[in-house]
Amino acid sequence: MGLKKIYAFYAEGFRDMKLGKVLWLIILVKLFVMFFILKLFFFPDFLGGLAEEEKEAYVSTELVERANSNF
DSSP: OHHHHHHHHHHHHHHHOSHHHHHHHHHHHHHHIIIIIHHHHHSOOTTTTSOHHHHHHHHHHHHHHHHHHTO
8 A cells, every 4th residue: 555655655756757757768868878878889798709608717817817917
């Protein structure tokens, strides 16, 4: 019963919004750009084609090399 009241409260408030809907749309578009578009261009999945053992070996080698290069 409590969840129904909470949902009704927010649903009614959102229904009566005018500027808020536009702001939510802007927020959703920004999140889409951040998580989907930027991931495609700046964070490629170059480990995707490797087997699990090869991924483990690559990551451990990189971690050790980067740790040693700081000293």
